[in-house]
Amino acid sequence: MSWENILLEKEDGIAVLTINRPKALNALNAQTFYEMAEALEKIANDPEIKVLILTGAGEKSFVAGADIVYMKDFGGVEGREFALLGQRVMNMIEKLPQPVIAAVNGYALGGGCELAMCCDIRIAAENARFGQPEVALGVIPGFAGTQRLPRLVGKAVAKELLLTGEQIPAERAWQVGLVNHVVPASELLARAKAMAKRISANGQLAVKFAKEAVNNGLEMDVDRAMAYEADLFGLCFSTADRKEGMAAFVEKRKPQFQGK
Ligand code: CAA
Numbered sequence: 001m002s003w004e005n006i007l008l009e010k011e012d013g014i015a016v017l018t019i020n021r022p023k024a025l026n027a028l029n030a031q032t033f034y035e036m037a038e039a040l041e042k043i044a045n046d047p048e049i050k051v052l053i054l055t056g057a058g059e060k061s062f063v064a065g066a067d068i069v070y071m072k073d074f075g076g077v078e079g080r081e082f083a084l085l086g087q088r089v090m091n092m093i094e095k096l097p098q099p100v101i102a103a104v105n106g107y108a109l110g111g112g113c114e115l116a117m118c119c120d121i122r123i124a125a126e127n128a129r130f131g132q133p134e135v136a137l138g139v140i141p142g143f144a145g146t147q148r149l150p151r152l153v154g155k156a157v158a159k160e161l162l163l164t165g166e167q168i169p170a171e172r173a174w175q176v177g178l179v180n181h182v183v184p185a186s187e188l189l190a191r192a193k194a195m196a197k198r199i200s201a202n203g204q205l206a207v208k209f210a211k212e213a214v215n216n217g218l219e220m221d222v223d224r225a226m227a228y229e230a231d232l233f234g235l236c237f238s239t240a241d242r243k244e245g246m247a248a249f250v251e252k253r254k255p256q257f258q259g260k
Contacts (some may be wrong), residue, residue, distance in 0.1 A: 001042070005032040007057070008039050013050040014196045015043055016189075018057050019115075025064035026056040028111045030082065032067075033089045040092045047259060050200035050207075052096065053192045054119055055103040056112075059185065062102070062128065065110030068137065083142030086111060090118035090143055094215065097208050099199055103192040104128040105185065109167065114143040117152060120211060122178065123192050124170040125185035130178060131167035151218075153177050203241035204259035 007018040017039055019026040043049050056062040071082065093100050093115075102108075102119035108130045116122050116130070124130075132145050140146060141162070150158035153176045161168070170182045183191045199207060209232040217225035236242045240260045248255035 001038065003035040003039070005029075006035045006039055008042075010046075010049060012197075013048060013200050014053065014193060015046075015049045015051070016053045016055065017043070018055050019063055020057040022056075022058035022061070024067060024069070025061035025107060026058070026112070027064050027067035027070075028086065028115070029067040029070040030085060033085050036089050037092060040089070040096060043098065044092075044096055049098055050204055050259075051196035052098050052100045053103050053189070053196055054093070054100055054115070055189065055192075056105055059106060059127075061107040061112070062104045063109075063112030063115050064107045065112050065133070066142070079139075079142070086114070086143035090114060094118045097211075099196075099207060099211055101192050101196055103188050104130075104170075104179065105188055110134055110141065110145070111143050114141060114145045114148065117148040117178075118144070121180050121195065123181045123183060123188065123195065124173060124179040125188045126170055126182055127185050128170040128173070128179075128182075129167045130161075130170070130173045131165065132162050133165040133167070135163065136165040149178075201257075203236075203239070203245055203255075203257045205239050205241055206236055206245075209236060 005021050007020050009016045019032065021027060021032065043052055066086065074082065100119040102116040102122045104116050104122060104124040106125065106128055108116045108128060110133055113130050113132055132141050132149065134141050146162060149161065157176045170179065173179045174182045213229050213232050217228055220228060241257045244257060245255045
């Protein structure tokens, strides 16, 4: 498939999806979302892909937000449709069977911060900057920023960012729990790939179930969430990888997982 606004590469079980509109600092318009949806569908159904890394083209920006030029003449209905489109694609990322690592290589503002937040893990370059500046444009976040940000950093910090619209540097994003690691820009992709490699060495189904347990369990009350965890734990015992993982431990060798 050939796309105009994204790139998809795959090597050694790790896919890299790059938002590729560097002239607009990788801002998100509808076409970019449609292309992302196609790519994500392909990735979800590719058993060779064990981990996805999401990044932005160029050195300056991960994604500088929803495309303001594209949105400037919207009416209310178009605004709502665009928010629903962005939310749908970001939910696809959150629910992707494979883990997703955001490699944040610069500005992650508005829709860019929202895109980073729907990923499972965020690694930021030292020059990355985060923020939800929508209020400065007279709007609020529309791709679930008002929901995912407080769930990640708590209500107080989320409200400060959402109401002031101010940008914070990578180090502050790390302090408030918005990113997992801050690394030199020159090492960003290598560090993301190293983490992806580490994840892909594990039982693929166990990794998928762990992601599901966290995502779905957090939406339940704790008793139901623990019962759900126990069900998924039990399900692991029906997999060949579980047999191999435990046999390898007992036989003091490295497991050879097959994702089955
Ligand atoms: N939409 C469309 N184009 C954008 C853009 C965006 N979000 N962000 C940057 N660009 C474009 C600029 O218009 C400019 O294009 P031209 O060269 O054609 O003029 C190009 O990218 C480079 O940008 P700047 O010249 O502004 O670069 P800078 O280094 O001076 O500033 C910046 C960088 C601080 C990121 C600044 O571009 C900026 O503030 N961008 C907007 C950030 C923003 O407000 N994001 C939120 C969008 S709303 C949203 O996301 C809503 C939602 O949740 C659904």
